[in-house]
Amino acid sequence: MTLTSRRRLRLAAATAVAMLAALAPVTAASATSTDITAPKITATSYKQWLVPGDMKWRGAFWSATPAYTWSSSDNVGVASHEVQTWIGNGKGSRLGVSTWSSIAKYVKTYSGTRRSLHTEVGEGEQACQRVRAKDAAGNRSPWSAWRCTHAPFGERTVDGAWDPTSFSFKLRNTGAANDRVATVPVRATGVRVRVATGPTRGTAKIYIGSTYLGTVSAAAKRSGSKYVTFRKASTLSGWIRVRTTSTSSKSFLLTGLWAIRPTAGLSTATIGYPGSQGETDSGNPPAPVTSADGTSPRITKFSFTPAWPTKRAANGMYRAVATWAATDNVKVTGYLYQEKFASGGTSLFANGTRYTTSTSLTEMPDYRGDTTCLRVRARDAAGNVSPWSGWRCSTAPITVLGGNWASGGFPEIAGDPWVYAAVSPRTSDQTIDRYTAKSLRLKVRTGPTRGKVNIYVGGVRFGTINTYARTNGSRWVVLHHDREARGRIRVVAVTKKAYVGPVYLVKDTAKAVRSDIG
Numbered sequence: 001m002t003l004t005s006r007r008r009l010r011l012a013a014a015t016a017v018a019m020l021a022a023l024a025p026v027t028a029a030s031a032t033s034t035d036i037t038a039p040k041i042t043a044t045s046y047k048q049w050l051v052p053g054d055m056k057w058r059g060a061f062w063s064a065t066p067a068y069t070w071s072s073s074d075n076v077g078v079a080s081h082e083v084q085t086w087i088g089n090g091k092g093s094r095l096g097v098s099t100w101s102s103i104a105k106y107v108k109t110y111s112g113t114r115r116s117l118h119t120e121v122g123e124g125e126q127a128c129q130r131v132r133a134k135d136a137a138g139n140r141s142p143w144s145a146w147r148c149t150h151a152p153f154g155e156r157t158v159d160g161a162w163d164p165t166s167f168s169f170k171l172r173n174t175g176a177a178n179d180r181v182a183t184v185p186v187r188a189t190g191v192r193v194r195v196a197t198g199p200t201r202g203t204a205k206i207y208i209g210s211t212y213l214g215t216v217s218a219a220a221k222r223s224g225s226k227y228v229t230f231r232k233a234s235t236l237s238g239w240i241r242v243r244t245t246s247t248s249s250k251s252f253l254l255t256g257l258w259a260i261r262p263t264a265g266l267s268t269a270t271i272g273y274p275g276s277q278g279e280t281d282s283g284n285p286p287a288p289v290t291s292a293d294g295t296s297p298r299i300t301k302f303s304f305t306p307a308w309p310t311k312r313a314a315n316g317m318y319r320a321v322a323t324w325a326a327t328d329n330v331k332v333t334g335y336l337y338q339e340k341f342a343s344g345g346t347s348l349f350a351n352g353t354r355y356t357t358s359t360s361l362t363e364m365p366d367y368r369g370d371t372t373c374l375r376v377r378a379r380d381a382a383g384n385v386s387p388w389s390g391w392r393c394s395t396a397p398i399t400v401l402g403g404n405w406a407s408g409g410f411p412e413i414a415g416d417p418w419v420y421a422a423v424s425p426r427t428s429d430q431t432i433d434r435y436t437a438k439s440l441r442l443k444v445r446t447g448p449t450r451g452k453v454n455i456y457v458g459g460v461r462f463g464t465i466n467t468y469a470r471t472n473g474s475r476w477v478v479l480h481h482d483r484e485a486r487g488r489i490r491v492v493a494v495t496k497k498a499y500v501g502p503v504y505l506v507k508d509t510a511k512a513v514r515s516d517i518g
Contacts, residue, residue, distance in 0.1 A: 039074035039133035039141040046129060046147035049192070049258065052167035055123060055154065058368060062154040062166070065118040070144065072133040078112040079136045085119055086128045086146070088187075088261040120343070123154035124183065126261045150192070150258045153240075157184045158257070171204060171244035171252040181242040186259045190231035191240055194256030198223035201253065202246025206230060209238020215245070218252055225255060235262045297328035297378035297386040304374050304392030308441065308504055309365070317364040320394035324359055326378035326386060336385065337361065337376040344369025344398065344435045347484055347507040355379075365396035369435055369505040395441075397502035398431065398489070423453065423493040430490040434458070438484040439506035444499065447472035451496025455479055458487020467498050484508040 047054075047066045055062040072078050084107050110117070112133075121127045128148040133141040154167050161169035161181045171179040188208055193216060195201070201218035213230035240259060244252045302324040309318035326332045334357045343366070365372045373393040378386040423429045437457055444453075446469035455462045462479040484507070491500050 035076055035135065035137035035139065037075045037135075038139040039072055039078050039135050041131055041133055041141050041144040042071045042073055044068070044070045044131060044144045044147050046149050048147075048149060050121065050149055050151045052152055052154075052256065055151065055167070057166075058366075061156055062123040062151075063120050064151060065120050066149050067116045067118055068129045068131075068147065068149075069116040070131045071115060072112075072131075072141065074133065074135045074139075076135060076137075078133045080112050080134045081110045081114055081131055082107045082134060082140075083110065083117055083129060083131045084108075084143075086263070087119075087121070088126045088128075118346070121149060121151045123151055124157045124186070124259060126150050126259065128263055146263055148263060150260070153183050153257045153259070158182070161254070167256060169242075169254045169257075171242065171246070171254065172250070173244060173246055173248040179244055181240075181254060181257070183240040183257070183259070185237065185239055187235055187237050187261065188240070188259040189233075189235055189262050190229065190260040192227060192229045192256075192258040192260060193242070193254060194225060194227050196223070196225050196253035196255055200250060202244060202250030204242050204244045204246070204252045204254075207238075207241040207243070208232075208236040211236050211238075216252075219250075227256075229260075231260060293330055293380065293382035293384065295329040295380075296384040297326045297332050297380050299324060299326050299376065299378055299386050299389045301325040302376055302389040302392065304363075304394055307392075307394055309394060309396060310502070313364065317366060318394070318396040320363050320365060320372065322361045322363065322374050322376070322392065324376045324389070328378065328380045328384075331381055332378045333357070333381050334379050335359070335376050336379060337374055338388075339363070340371075340373040340391070340393075342371045342373075342507050344505055345433065345486075347436050347438075363394065365394050368433065369396060369398045369503075371395045371505070371507055395504050395506065397504050398433075398435070422497065422499050423491055424497050425451065425493050425495055428490055428492040430488040432488075434487050435489055435505050436484060436486045436507065437505040438481055438508040440479045440489075441476065441504040441506060442479075442500055443474055443476050443502060445472075445474050449496060450498055452494040453498035453500065454492040454494060455500075456487075456490040456492065457481075457485040458490075460485035460487070464494065465498075465500075468496070 046068045050064050050066060054064040054066065056064060068083070070081070072081065117129070119127050119129065126148055128146045130144045130146045132143045152167055155164055158164070158169060158181055162172055162179045163170045169181050171181065173179070186208070191206060191208065191213065193206065195216055195218045197218045197220035199219070199221060201220070203215055203217045203219070205215050206213045211232070213232070216228050218226075240257065242252075242254055242257070246252055302322070304320055304322040306320060309320060311318075313319045322337075324335065326335070334355055336353055336355055338353050361374070363372045363374065371393055373391045375389050375391045377388045435457065440455060440457070440462055442455070444465055444467045446467050448468070448470060450467035450469070452464055452466050452468075454464050460481060462481050462485075465477050489503060491498065
């Protein structure tokens with residue numbers, strides 16, 4: 001074969017390969033780089049009005065965790081979802097577009113398979129959320145519309161009513177002045193009330209601050225209830241006041257009270273992302289000084305203690321203090337720190353990044369099995385940052401104030417960390433609340449009259465503890481399981497009586513270390 005013939009054959013083969021490649025079907029993977037089709041949010045849902053039955057007592061406040069749900073679609077699949085949350089609370093400290101809760105300003109990223117999110121809403125609060133989808137090529141859908149849920153005011157944020165219960169307040173003519181209900185100060189555009197109606201019911205006037213909203217008549221031939229909503233075009237500030245105008249023979253029973261807060265400007269709020277590009281939550285690091293300094297600082301000390309607190313602070317919560325130090329060839333100018341919070345009932349950790357010039361921080365884990373974790377890194381004048389320190393966590397025990405046991409013996413609440421689940425042979429005790437844990441750290445009383453006890457989380461048995469000893473005493477026990485379990489903490493006696501407590505919940509650390517916070 002001549003040289004010219006061999007060249008012709010090679011050229012023909014190359015042409016054939018090119019034609020086959022052009023005819024080959026385009027796979028999802030190959031389309032990723034040229035994909036310009038944005039995903040879509042197809043539906044969102046959030047319960048608009050929480051009712052007293054949705055609220056749960058947390059030891060010092062009422063709250064609920066309603067589900068914000070969504071669905072999405074994309075031509076090659078959704079890679080992740082971004083959710084933004086806004087919370088306006090009952091005391092008016094974070095109601096404006098420019099003032100946010102510690103997590104509300106930021107967009108949180110979740111997996112593409114995620115379809116719901118639970119955000120805690122306290123009594124009298126309003127939470128709003130929106131979502132958008134992102135595909136593998138980086139295309140983002142438009143933001144969905146904001147959806148909001150409203151929680152009713154409860155006994156902790158309402159006073160002045162005659163004969164109150166948790167979410168019901170009765171008003172009547174008291175002679176010198178008619179009875180009234182007053183909430184904490186709010187910023188709101190209106191209120192929604194639910195009142196009991198019937199032949200013995202009267203009327204009441206409703207105000208926000210000094211602004212009169214309207215009068216509600218609860219008179220009816222038959223007993224029942226009704227909802228009434230008042231709105232204004234502008235935002236009002238002050239106490240929500242409900243004042244009866246009834247005669248002494250009539251009463252006005254308020255069975256639900258909600259504040260309607262302004263949300264018109266939410267879409268114009270600045271959006272940040274947790275991590276190295278969004279470290280502006282509680283202060284902006286100063287701009288780096290232009291220099292040739294390429295040496296990064298180094299964290300030399302970091303602690304967060306106590307890891308297992310047993311003494312409450314004056315407000316009833318547990319206190320843990322973080323301290324750190326660092327060195328640098330020139331000067332350390334500040335520190336970036338990240339926080340993670342996991343409530344007793346979930347292992348999903350919220351997160352955020354903040355800047356500070358301080359070398360210490362006081363955090364307060366809650367009193368119902370909550371966990372708070374911190375890590376820190378240093379920053380110098382040139383903008384160099386040290387590696388992150390390891391995570392340090394502090395976990396509060398389950399106490400009488402939150403998630404207390406359904407039966408058994410308890411010590412006095414004030415200042416005492418012990419929560420005894422006292423069980424007789426072949427009987428059991430369990431918590432009222434449901435919790436999530438992969439490990440349990442607990443203390444048991446030991447002695448000659450004590451016996452064996454099985455410990456469960458829901459239907460999963462974590463282990464058996466023998467509390468027998470020749471002399472009376474106590475000891476710490478740690479129980480592990482190969483997977484995280486959820487349910488009530490149950491103590492089941494096998495032989496003699498056993499005393500268990502306090503109990504600490506240890507979350508799944510693999511879920512706790514999130515990949516979206518740097």
